[in-house]
Amino acid sequence: MFRTALRNVLAHKARLLMTVLAVMLGVAFVSGTLVFTTTISDAYTRSSEKSFGGVDVQLRAARSGAGHDTGRLLDAGLLGRARALPGAASATGSLSGFAALAGEDGRLAGDGWATIGANHDDSRYPMREGTPPRSDGEIAIDARTAARTGYGVGDTVRLSVSGPVLKERVTGVFSTDDGNVAAGGTLTLFDTATAQRLFAEPGRFTEVDLTAEPGTSPEQLRQRAGKLLPHGVEAVTGTQLAAEQADRNAASVSTLSQVLLACAGIALFVGTFLIVNTFTMLVAQRTKELALLRAVGATRRQVTRSVLVEAVLVGLVASAAGLAVGVGVGAAVRAVLSATGSTLPDGPLVVGATPAIAASALGVGVTLLAAWLPARRAAKIPPVAAMSSVHAQATVRSLVVRNAFGAALAAVGGGLVIAATAMADGDLWLGLGAVLLLAGVFVLTPLLSRPVIAAAGPLLRRFGVAGTLAGQNAVRNPRRTAATASALTIGLALITGLTVIGAGADKVTHEMAAGDWRADYRVSMANSGPLAAGTDATLSKLDEVVAVSPRREVPARIDSSVQTVVGFDTAGIDKLLGIDFTEGGFAPDRGGTAVVDEETATAKGWRLGDTIDVTWPDGARGGLELTGVYRSAFDDGVKTDISVTDPHLDRIADTEIFVKTSGGPSEATKRTLRTALGDSPAILIEDKQELVDGITGTVGIVLNILYGMLALTVVVAVLGVVNTLAMSVHERAQEIGLLRAIGLDRAGVKRMVRLESLAISLFGGALGVGLGVFFGWAVGKLVATMQGIDSWTLVLPWGRLALFLAVAALVGVIAALWPARRAARLDMLAAIQAE
Incomplete structure (x- = not known):
């Protein structure tokens, strides 16, 4: 049976190539990320050891x-x-x-x-x-x-x-x-x-x-x-x-490593659909061969084992290739970061045992797991039924069970996602709901493909016979169509979801800045460290300045845990920050008072008038009377006046200073502030718009990086469509030969295959965009609930959504190039005689 499996792998090299490529890409990114991370961590460790x-x-x-x-x-x-x-x-x-x-x-x-x-x-x-x-x-x-x-x-x-x-x-x-x-x-x-x-x-x-x-x-x-x-x-x-x-130091690249690993995992997940599709079609094409093996004495286990051995061989080849490419990816990522200005420590490229083990485990494991279901299905077919092909069509009962199961999964998953958006700690429930909903949609995709692609029938018929045949071919094998479209669905669902989240975050940031930030400028250090003592006094002496308050972070022990107490000049804080008090407020005329956010007050059981016991950095103990409770989305915790915190500090250090000017923000005012602070390269002076642009710009950079990484899933999806169409052309060789014989020219054959690819890709794209919008809304709503943001609304970036559908169409066009050319070049007489 091993020799049989090996012979089958060698006999189907071209058909398995796409599977090898899909697995290789995912493995390459995983192993490359591990090589990069290990190399940088090792270099930083050796450098730090020398330093101390x-x-x-x-x-x-x-x-x-x-x-x-x-x-x-x-x-x-x-x-x-x-x-x-x-x-x-x-x-x-x-x-x-x-x-x-x-x-x-x-x-x-x-x-x-x-x-x-x-x-x-x-x-x-x-x-x-x-x-x-x-x-x-x-x-x-x-x-x-x-x-x-x-x-x-x-x-x-x-x-x-x-x-x-x-x-x-x-x-x-x-x-x-x-x-x-x-x-x-x-x-x-x-x-x-x-x-x-x-x-x-x-x-x-x-x-x-x-x-x-x-x-x-x-x-x-x-x-x-x-x-x-x-x-x-x-x-x-x-x-x-x-x-x-x-x-x-290594943490500076850890986020990038996590993003690379996450995207590589998604690519491998998408690749499983391609592998399942490939082995399903290979097994279907070899049904009679496997039946003969059963007839001459092979057991079900041996048949299953032979298919799994093929998967192991494919996985080993893909893992070895992926590891080799991954080493190059690790070196390339390091070179790109160095070329873009990121200074990284010197050191050799480290390829340890972890990347090699991970590459082998992932490559073989994913391939083996994806091939198990087709292998099991092949072994369950009785030899007589396989030879007579009565197994070819799924029974009505099996389809009803499948669709009912998929509908139940989708309904439960969708319900969990919606319910989780209203929970303060609903992240786990949302994740579980998203997994169940995706699983349910994947199970239902064969059912959904028929009406959706049929709805495009009138448009396809405009292309004549080729368009009509393309529509029929796209729904002829709904399971194959579903598996092919699912890869693209995942990629576009993730990309769309990120886009919707980014658009909503951009809108909320602008609205919060308009309502909560009343200062004209924020002064801070380029390294987010402390400003020099007296910087607030220097600014307050300027004629243009009408209000100034520093923000001082003081580590203190409250209820046996170290927390940060924030100090403000609370006398004029209402001119600088719009703190949303639900009860009370600052009491600057009374010493030893504080305010706290609503969530902390509820968790601690604090009420107005209670005393908060504090141990300051110098060891002194004291109590703060709670005079106010506020609602906060981000900057929460205990806040008090700087007159309370300063006596306990060896060094007065402000993390930032808020400034309100008489004429509002302008270039002239900013130059005045900068000149007063010595025109220092270490000090940042930002107005409200610059702060908002900095936050939204960071979100945009992250989204662009994720777009680039998730493009890998689209590449795998292209391979999946190519693989499906190539095998479909092989299966329908006799049919294509007959079409050629009765008058369909080569251009018509190419058009038929291209339109079929376009229909499948647009189906997957539309499904992905729809799911992405839903998940983007749910994640944004959950974050808003957890952070206490009331202004979150769904923002649909229509231009980008249309672009994603155009990408899906482009995927279909590109993926059909080789299969369409292959179909058009079939010799009609040889094709008619093919079995």
Whole structure:
């Protein structure tokens, strides 16, 4: 039976080629994504390990699970006690913070979040050229930044540390293995006194780095250091620091990896329809052959096994090809990102065991799973029935059962989707409903194909005999038509759903910005970090400014968990933000008060007048009287006045500042604000329209990336249509020969096949667009319910929907090119004699 299976694979190489291609594409994207992710993660890990190679333990401000730190600074006394620790060979005070180095074009050099300044350390940053900075006005830059910007020793550069622009002279260029630099950031070094003034306070540090004596492990040293630490400070090992930095840097490409894997999974799912279709048709064409095998003694299991062996062989070939292509995909993705300005760490391409195992498991597994149903169906056919072909048509009872089952699935799935949109936690129910609805539609697709394609009959008949025959051929085998159209249905349903969600999100964003955002400008840092202390005071002194409020995020412990308390200048906040209070409001004239969002208040059981117990970053405990409850879609949590938060902070740091001006937003006003802040490359000043454009622009970029990735499903759908038409032409060779013999010319044959392909593709496209609109509405409605957004409405981008249907038609035209040409070139006499 194995030899029989092998012979069948070799005998049907051309027919199985499309299946191999479909599986290969999905496997290539999965293995390529794994190769890319493994390569980048390995490079970041090695770079980070080198970066912290001389640090065994670090003392720093304690961090919560969300990544926020307490902002605590370390003084010289703690540094002295750390040096005296048993087992500590050395202890060095270090400082780090955001330092925006401007390139020659005046813009920020490097990625904002990884644009770092620090104090110089001879052991960690050896000079390649020049000398280290020794006084105010001197800096050293890393070699990668020097190469990227063209700066060298002796140049004067523009620099900002969350405040006015500084003009510094480059005294040296140094080498570093810092993972942030490898990730595309910059590292600027200052002398220690200057770094303390810029990033902390005189005599204080942001970190203390310890090295262990021989015989003392980093963990032992960490435990000893932990006994010295004041509240809000923690000790971590160098290994943990390297892992954190590597994870943070690798996270910059994790979203892309997840998108690639998701789209590859969708492509493989779509490919299963092609595989099922292929093996169903192959088995149908070999029915008599399989019957003869049964007649000469083969069992049902042997027949099933022979078909599955064919599937395994096809899967192995597709997996091997997919892995080879996947390695190229991984290298290509890395090259494309580097070419588009994304700085990635150097390192070899890593092809580990995971991509190879995943490629084999996916390729063989998907093919085997898809071929199981045709194999089982073939084995169940009695030999006598197979030889007489009485098995060819499905019974009325089987069709009734199938349609009833499909209708039930679709009804339950659709009901779950609709019900989930009104639930605050209905994401799982919506997902389950979507799966059931899709399954039900797929089961019902053969039933749906007849009336839908029949409705296009009048249009097809305009093309004469060829059009009439095309319509009849398209519905002759409804199951085959359904399987072929389903691949295109999935792709267009996803693309349409994303488009509908994007259109709705764009409208909601504009409406929310108009209602909730009353400020003319938002001032923030390019790296989303803290602005310099006093920035709000600088802005409030301008004649054009009528209201200013900072937004200060303070990590505090509330009900045994670390949460962010947000501080505003609440006296004039109503001029800047439209907070939707359902009860009460801010009470700026009363000290120690706060407001909270409606969802949190309900979850905690808080009511107006209750006291919220808070432990601040400096360890002080206090209570906040709840004076207001508000409705929020995004910016929720506990909010209070800055007079409450500031006494507990070592450093006053604002994440953003809202500004209201007398004349409204204008270019002149923006220039005035920028000039007042020193024309810093690190500071962003955005008006309402720019903020909205930034949000919607990000959504647009994500949609375009997803469109590109989901185009893979359309490619697989094309292969499916080509495969179906090719096999249909092979099955109908005798029929085509007779049509040629009675007068249908080659052009008519081509037109017949093309119109059949067009009808099938448009059917799948229309079904996909309809499902996509429904799913897009449901997801948007669910998100609006979960976020408390009342303004969500269904927005139908008619132009794009028409474009998607045009794409479906184009798929049909392209897919029919080769089968139509093959059909037209059939020798009519040989075709008539074919069995």
